[in-house]
Amino acid sequence: MIKKIPEWKQFNLAVQKHITIESGVKKQIKLSTEKLKATFSKHGIHFKKLGEFNFGSVTDYDQEINLDVALIRYCNKNLKKETFLDFYKEIDRAFSDLQTNFKITKVTSNEYIKISISVDKTNINYYLQPIIKNENKDKNDKYFIFRNNQIQADLVVEVSEAFKFANRIANDNLKSLKKIIKFVLKDDFEFYYHLDMLFLRWFYEFMAKKIKKYLDQTTWNKKTQEFRNIDLKKIMSSTYLKKWYRKNVNFKELFTYILERLFQVNTYYFNNFNFKEDELFDSISRYSVFTNSFFSMPVDFFSAIKIFDLNNYDSQYELQSGLSEENGYSKVAFDASRNLEKRYVVTPIIRTGVTNIVGYQKALTKKSRELYEKLPNDLLKEIRSLKQREAMEALNQIAHDWLSVYKAKIVYVKPYFDAKYPLHKIENFEDLLITLMQTVDEISEEQFLVGFDN
Numbered sequence: 001m002i003k004k005i006p007e008w009k010q011f012n013l014a015v016q017k018h019i020t021i022e023s024g025v026k027k028q029i030k031l032s033t034e035k036l037k038a039t040f041s042k043h044g045i046h047f048k049k050l051g052e053f054n055f056g057s058v059t060d061y062d063q064e065i066n067l068d069v070a071l072i073r074y075c076n077k078n079l080k081k082e083t084f085l086d087f088y089k090e091i092d093r094a095f096s097d098l099q100t101n102f103k104i105t106k107v108t109s110n111e112y113i114k115i116s117i118s119v120d121k122t123n124i125n126y127y128l129q130p131i132i133k134n135e136n137k138d139k140n141d142k143y144f145i146f147r148n149n150q151i152q153a154d155l156v157v158e159v160s161e162a163f164k165f166a167n168r169i170a171n172d173n174l175k176s177l178k179k180i181i182k183f184v185l186k187d188d189f190e191f192y193y194h195l196d197m198l199f200l201r202w203f204y205e206f207m208a209k210k211i212k213k214y215l216d217q218t219t220w221n222k223k224t225q226e227f228r229n230i231d232l233k234k235i236m237s238s239t240y241l242k243k244w245y246r247k248n249v250n251f252k253e254l255f256t257y258i259l260e261r262l263f264q265v266n267t268y269y270f271n272n273f274n275f276k277e278d279e280l281f282d283s284i285s286r287y288s289v290f291t292n293s294f295f296s297m298p299v300d301f302f303s304a305i306k307i308f309d310l311n312n313y314d315s316q317y318e319l320q321s322g323l324s325e326e327n328g329y330s331k332v333a334f335d336a337s338r339n340l341e342k343r344y345v346v347t348p349i350i351r352t353g354v355t356n357i358v359g360y361q362k363a364l365t366k367k368s369r370e371l372y373e374k375l376p377n378d379l380l381k382e383i384r385s386l387k388q389r390e391a392m393e394a395l396n397q398i399a400h401d402w403l404s405v406y407k408a409k410i411v412y413v414k415p416y417f418d419a420k421y422p423l424h425k426i427e428n429f430e431d432l433l434i435t436l437m438q439t440v441d442e443i444s445e446e447q448f449l450v451g452f453d454n
Helices: 007-018 023-041 051-055 081-095 156-169 173-185 193-218 238-248 251-261 313-321 331-339 357-372 377-383 389-410 429-442 445-449
Strands: 046-049 064-075 103-107 112-119 122-134 143-147 150-153 275-279 294-298 300-309 344-352
Touching (some): 007 251, 023 122, 051 156, 081 122, 143 156, 156 173, 173 429, 193 251, 193 294, 377 389
Antiparallel strands (some): 046 064, 112 122, 300 344
16 A cells, blocks of 8 residues: 655645756756865865755746855854954965856955856856854854954854754745745845744744643643653654654644744744834935835744753753843743643743844845836936935835735735635645646736735
């Protein structure tokens, strides 16, 4: 008897088959990456994949593939400007070892390096970001960049690793969901770390609730009226959680949970989630009249979940010492277990800070320029004169419409998994994906705007 492939795996296979990049391009990326990694390694520099490159969810819709990389040097001393300047010199020495078929561009205004190579009419761009990891265990912030002549903490490595671990737990389901959302977006806004943070928020809230309920039910001994001992280290391992996910999580329910809440700020475990609002036309928005011309960038996310045992002094002490609304554990989860006399606490771990500010500013500037160029010629003249009000109204309407469509596209796939809609009943995931892809290509920007134009 042929064993039926589980639905979560069928979905992954369908996405892998229909949303991919050409084999020749894949091969060139592999070869180029090996060359770059080996070259930097000789100079004591860790070549670390970030974001889509790290997760294996790279896509190509305009023959331009962008790959984010951290060039990491490790340091156990206090960081100074000179620490970074010495690091840059070592990077330059590594560049001298590279073959000439790599085109190298330094963007000193934003402190990143672009390395390009072409294959089969496709441009492959590596965006290298020098990062120093401070190995001081007493500090929340570990990774630092040098930008605008200042040393700044950045969470880009932590977000990348957190999403990779969460995706491992979810048996690649998160990566597959993200790839179909990227198919809907195409290359509209080539920055995805905010989506990773949003996914992590709601994935770990969903998982924490599920695991808490599971532990309360399965560890309670009715005869002794006590909670039995469990191996917390084993349960928190990715190997155990992967198997637990397969048995206890309906991936469609998970997707619906995430997409339903994606832009919400209210979470069960903490006071609220926070966003940083960035004006798309910051330098020319003197007469900005719409409030929706701001891009919302998350400033916090859940990096993982952790289980604590209230019957164990060390475990409870660690939990209570780490309670925080910015970087730590949930007091709500702790109070709930204690008040209800439950032995185990399941809490997400919240992290707060800036994530890939270099890539974010690059993408935001590019999108701002694209939207600005949509202004009619007569209004472009107005915006450079003293008569700016009408031009700014038009410009902000363009921005408002783009932001509305962008959000609509991100959550567009929800009805394909939501039990409230008939589409989720399609059992053949290849049919489901083909239907989705064909439908998306037929939807106009104006149609996406309907219902989100507020």
